[in-house]
Amino acid sequence: MKILADQNMPLVEEFFSSFGEVTRFDGRAVTAEQVQDADVLLTRSITKVNKALLDNADKLKFVGTATIGVDHIDQTFLATRDIAFSSAPGCNAVAVAEYVISALYAYSQDRDVELRGKKLAIIGVGNIGACLQHKLAYSGIELILCDPVLAEQGKLNEHVDIDTALAQADFVTFHVPLVKSGAHQTKHLLNKDRIKQLKPNMLVINASRGDVIDNQALLAAKQAGQKLELILDVWENEPNILTELMAHCLYTSVHIAGHTLEGKARGTQMLYQALCKTLEVEPTKRLETFLPTPAISQCQLNNTFTERDYGRIVHMIYDIRRDNGLMRANLESQGFDVLRKQYPPRREFSTLNILSQPSHTQKLQQLGFQVEMNEE
Numbered sequence: 001m002k003i004l005a006d007q008n009m010p011l012v013e014e015f016f017s018s019f020g021e022v023t024r025f026d027g028r029a030v031t032a033e034q035v036q037d038a039d040v041l042l043t044r045s046i047t048k049v050n051k052a053l054l055d056n057a058d059k060l061k062f063v064g065t066a067t068i069g070v071d072h073i074d075q076t077f078l079a080t081r082d083i084a085f086s087s088a089p090g091c092n093a094v095a096v097a098e099y100v101i102s103a104l105y106a107y108s109q110d111r112d113v114e115l116r117g118k119k120l121a122i123i124g125v126g127n128i129g130a131c132l133q134h135k136l137a138y139s140g141i142e143l144i145l146c147d148p149v150l151a152e153q154g155k156l157n158e159h160v161d162i163d164t165a166l167a168q169a170d171f172v173t174f175h176v177p178l179v180k181s182g183a184h185q186t187k188h189l190l191n192k193d194r195i196k197q198l199k200p201n202m203l204v205i206n207a208s209r210g211d212v213i214d215n216q217a218l219l220a221a222k223q224a225g226q227k228l229e230l231i232l233d234v235w236e237n238e239p240n241i242l243t244e245l246m247a248h249c250l251y252t253s254v255h256i257a258g259h260t261l262e263g264k265a266r267g268t269q270m271l272y273q274a275l276c277k278t279l280e281v282e283p284t285k286r287l288e289t290f291l292p293t294p295a296i297s298q299c300q301l302n303n304t305f306t307e308r309d310y311g312r313i314v315h316m317i318y319d320i321r322r323d324n325g326l327m328r329a330n331l332e333s334q335g336f337d338v339l340r341k342q343y344p345p346r347r348e349f350s351t352l353n354i355l356s357q358p359s360h361t362q363k364l365q366q367l368g369f370q371v372e373m374n375e376e
Ligand SMILES: NC(=O)C1=CN([C@@H]2O[C@H](COP(=O)(O)OP(=O)(O)OC[C@H]3O[C@@H](n4cnc5c(N)ncnc54)[C@H](O)[C@@H]3O)[C@@H](O)[C@H]2O)C=CC1
Pocket: 068, 069, 070, 089, 090, 092, 093, 096, 123, 124, 125, 126, 127, 128, 129, 146, 147, 148, 149, 150, 175, 176, 177, 178, 179, 184, 185, 186, 189, 207, 208, 209, 233, 234, 255, 256, 257, 258, 259
């Protein structure tokens, strides 16, 4: 069996080599010729999987994307060709939620803003939005939830429509899929008119898809002097982004919110499990056996630890300002895709075991850390 996999997908050899020969490809430059002999195609979000790419791939039985987003896959075409398809729903939900939490604490430190008592609107309450909601449950931040799709299905009683949510919130974070048409279109969900209505100094975070915010309108608003705090991980027209917008952002990154080692590896594992199902074989390989030991795995809090120190614990595992610095220093010389490819290892909060006073245990656990109680 010939397995073709994106060069940025970790652990493919470990999970898939028992099925056959694994060959890697450049996700942005892969051609129909490269795919024509493949039995299995494993991609990430940068490869457009459509008729043009697959027209001659007559042997292809399975396409997998090790991502949550599926806007790069023509699933209708795959169905017409009877090619099994799987994505990796939820694989990096924890990673994106932790990116947002790191962003909030960094913003709080750098702008000297108290998070407790502020209102955060979460637009899109699926795997990522719900994970963020869960992790922030004891943060003291009031959460406003907006998801008209879930509301229509009767699955989100607390739903607040987007314009009300934006009017009420101090911060907003987007976690919607890219949908280009229909009643719940998300392309330019934050459009020129909505940008104009945002409160002064509103914090806007986008770690969903670049097209969810009209980047030109955002730039025009900032150039006209509108006061907004921007944290952008995703951009319209990646990798050729609107670089002028970076100067108006508090923090920027190269579409890496989901790129923890665990998040990326879970994506590969989910495709392995899906292929096993398609081939009707029992999965035998387990992710835990492939992940490296984290550099820091334990710490102890003293009784001088206060509310203001939560950010320091979060940033011990992941500080969004590292990625902001890397992008600003290297984008011009290295380019967007190279920075993504060379992304330095990042772990999830759950890799840190904290010996904590009882008063902090619940909040740290809720954020996702492993916690042991220190009774002294
Ligand atoms: N920056 C990054 O590295 C990553 C970005 N993503 C992006 O985040 C998106 C969301 O991921 P998940 O939460 O796992 O997806 P999900 O499918 O679990 O949840 C998305 C939610 O958005 C809701 N939604 C759809 N249209 C909406 C609208 N117009 N307004 C408000 N809510 C709406 C849906 O009902 C659903 O509950 C993905 O589709 C992907 O594009 C995902 C992973 C990593």
